[in-house]
Amino acid sequence: TEYTFYYFPVRGRGEAIRMLWADVGASYEEINVAPSVEVWQQQWKHKMPFGQAPMVKHGDQELVQSNAILRYLGRKYDLYGDGPLEQYRMDMLTDHVEDIRSEYSRMIYHNYDNGKDEYIKSIPTKFAPVEKFLKSWGNEYIGKKISFADYNLCDLLDIHEVLSPGCLAQFPSLTAYHARVLARPHIQAYRKSEGFKTRPINFNGKQ
Numbered sequence: 001t002e003y004t005f006y007y008f009p010v011r012g013r014g015e016a017i018r019m020l021w022a023d024v025g026a027s028y029e030e031i032n033v034a035p036s037v038e039v040w041q042q043q044w045k046h047k048m049p050f051g052q053a054p055m056v057k058h059g060d061q062e063l064v065q066s067n068a069i070l071r072y073l074g075r076k077y078d079l080y081g082d083g084p085l086e087q088y089r090m091d092m093l094t095d096h097v098e099d100i101r102s103e104y105s106r107m108i109y110h111n112y113d114n115g116k117d118e119y120i121k122s123i124p125t126k127f128a129p130v131e132k133f134l135k136s137w138g139n140e141y142i143g144k145k146i147s148f149a150d151y152n153l154c155d156l157l158d159i160h161e162v163l164s165p166g167c168l169a170q171f172p173s174l175t176a177y178h179a180r181v182l183a184r185p186h187i188q189a190y191r192k193s194e195g196f197k198t199r200p201i202n203f204n205g206k207q
């Protein structure tokens with residue numbers, strides 16, 4: 001296989017990478033670095049450059065930092081837009097996805113019971129700017145063609161739909177965009193796979 005993917009058995013920060021590989025038809029093997037917390041802490045954590053996962057082994061390279069991995073794959077598979085302005089937009093939305101993902105993870109892992117309702121109330125504010133940008137850019141994706149940033153944004157929309165069903169219905173461009181990415185044949189096939197269907201979104205089973 002072309003890649004070895006060292007991560008937890010969750011969507012988390014790995015799902016956008018899995019979607020990209022599915023869409024380009026790349027072969028990869030998943031290594032579950034946390035069949036138990038002890039195995040992660042005693043066998044794997046110290047092997048990771050920053051003590052964290054995901055890590056991707058590609059040839060003799062060991063790649064870490066999920067957004068850097070996405071950009072590396074974006075450059076490798078021509079999934080990084082057409083020119084500096086499209087690349088800026090992909091980077092800018094990737095940064096926004098990162099901001100929201102961090103806030104989402106903090107709620108899921110540290111403040112679910114008391115913070116979930118308040119977080120759900122904040123969802124429109126988080127996604128209204130994305131709706132405006134996509135609408136004004138008028139592309140099928142963030143760029144004219146699919147990019148590494150689309151898989152990341154699509155995964156973020158997925159997990160927010162699970163957290164609060166219908167939360168994106170008020171955003172027509174975002175809703176159409178989400179459906180468009182999910183309708184891609186290889187993504188459709190991936191979403192029907194056992195791996196996708198059985199994988200929890202987060203490590204603590206909260207969603």
Ligand SMILES: N[C@@H](CCC(=O)N[C@@H](CS(=O)(=O)O)C(=O)NCC(=O)O)C(=O)O
Nearest residue numbers: 012013045051052053054064065066067
């Ligand atoms: N900026 C890093 C963050 C990676 C990260 O936070 N990994 C978490 C798991 S997850 O947030 O991706 O689900 C981790 O390794 N946690 C275990 C630990 O830190 O021991 C990235 O984007 O790859």
